[in-house]
Amino acid sequence: ADRIDRRKLLYGTQLILAGLAATLAILVQTGLIQLWHLYVLAVVTGIVTALDGPALQAFAADLTGPTLIRQAVSLNMMGFQVSRMVGPSVAGLLVGFYGSATAFWVNAASFLAVVLALLRVRFTNEGASGQRGARSGAGGGTTMDAVRHILGNANLVNFYIYPLLYMFGAASTMTLYPVYVGDVLHRDARALGTIVGAWGAGNLATSFLVLPLVQNVRRTGLLSAGLLIWFGAMLALLWVISLPPVMASIEASGAALGLPDPVVLAACVATFLSGATGPIVLSMASGLQQMMAPPTMRARxxxxxxxxxxxxxxxxxxAVGYTGEIFGAPTALLANGVFVSVLVLLLVTFRRSVRAEVIRPHTMVNPSQPGPATGAPDGGDRTPAPAHAPARAEVAPVSSAHA
Structure with missing residues (x-):
């Protein structure tokens, strides 16, 4: 995606994905579908998506230019959250009223809608440089060049650490919630759907109401750290709710207030509040990764x-599932929350770049004019900028009083 025109690459990936969805629709409609068909289609879809995803992220920066990348990523996050909430519901309605084949045909048509949108795209003057670089072959180089570029900037390294820590916490929701709801709370699949839906609703509310308000936050490292600790606290709250005395107290209080299934309601509150972390941490990390990248290295x-x-x-x-199997789902949730929170506190304590990070989009240097080498602001080794790489986003100096 750094070597060729990203728009042409997206034409290809979207058309292939549409063809795969249409193939599945035909197999289902004709009754010829077999299990091995699903395996093959899933593998090919994964390969194509590995090309499509980075190209889409870099293409957003090509559209807007570096000064609006964070806003573009925020809009993309909003669309993702809406699709995650609305998509399964629409698919369920289509399957219920018209059958599975119709749902797959609609999915295939959705990729064609992306192709039509790409045909109408017009670049800003600032954002076209990445496309010109790709077409001219300026995006040459290897993945190791991109790795060296990341390791040469301590602030950029942080934006890869935050999402990784979030995934440690998010893995709990995907792996442990079914066991937590069924074996600990002793509720059925409807309660599980409600609790997981509350988490999705928290993601959606944060994307629309909170994410636009934090785009200009200067200390993004401290904001991300605080949100990750908040997520860990909500996992610990789920452990507290599972304690028998606490569950009995919640049941009694809920009965006095006339609340239906107060234990599930309490769990929904915890998962809804935990939904504040993902959209902000992931969108800020993705946006700043792209903002601090040379135009010809964005996809890598x-x-x-x-x-x-x-x-x-x-x-x-x-790892999380194994922990849950040995110690139980509530304890695994608590351990995961504590693990993430402790790692975040260690980062804040020992990495100065996390505390001092103040990204200023207007200080981005013209990629055609490489600047002097920049060093790791947290006291790490200073790595000279490669000759082919543009200067990175600058970090505002921080007085020793805040170090």
Missing amino acids: LAAIGTTITFGTQPFVNL
Whole structure:
């Protein structure tokens, strides 16, 4: 995605994804579908998505230019949250009224809608440089060049650490909630759907109401750290709710107030509040990764972020699930929350760049005019900027009183 025109690459990936969805629709409609078809389609979809995702993230920066990248990523996060809430509901209605094949046909058509949108895209003067670089071959280089670029900037490293820590916490929701609701709270699938839906509602509310308000926050490191600790606290709150004396107290209070299933309601409050972390941490990290990247390296930096964040997810899920199997789901939730919070506190304590991080988009240097080498503001080794790499986003100096 850094070597060729990103728009042409997205044409290809979206059309292939549309073809895969249409293939599934045909197989379902004709009754020829078999399990191995699903395996093959899933593998191919994963391969294409690995190309499509980083290209889409870098394309947002091409559209807006560096000064509006964070706002563009926020809009993308809002759309993602809406689709995550609305998509399954629409699919359920389509399957219920018209059958599974119709739902897959609609999914295929949705990719064609993206292609039509790409045909109408017009770049800003500032945002077109990445596309010109890709078309001219200026995006050459290897993934190791991107890794060296990341390691040479302590602030950029932080934006890969925050999403990884969030995924440690989010893995609890995906792995432990079914056991927590069924075996601990002794509720059914409807209660599970309600609790998980409250988490999604928290994500959605944060994306629309809070995320636009924090775009200009200067100490993004402290904001991300605080939100991760908040997430850990909500996981600990779920452990507290599961304690038998606490559950009995909640039941009694709820009965006095006439509340239906107060234990589930209390769990919904905790998961709703935990939803404040993901949209802000992920969108800020993604936006600032792109803002601090050279235009011809944006897709590689996005791909590294995706690999770190989502590539480690299966292993995190396995570790969290194993902990839950040995110690029980509530204890695993508590341990995961404490683990994330302690790591965040260590980062804040020992990495000065986390405390001092003040990103100023207007200080971005013209990529065609490489600036002097910048050093790691937390006292790390100073790494000279590669000759082919543009200067990175600058960090406002912080007085020793705040170090």
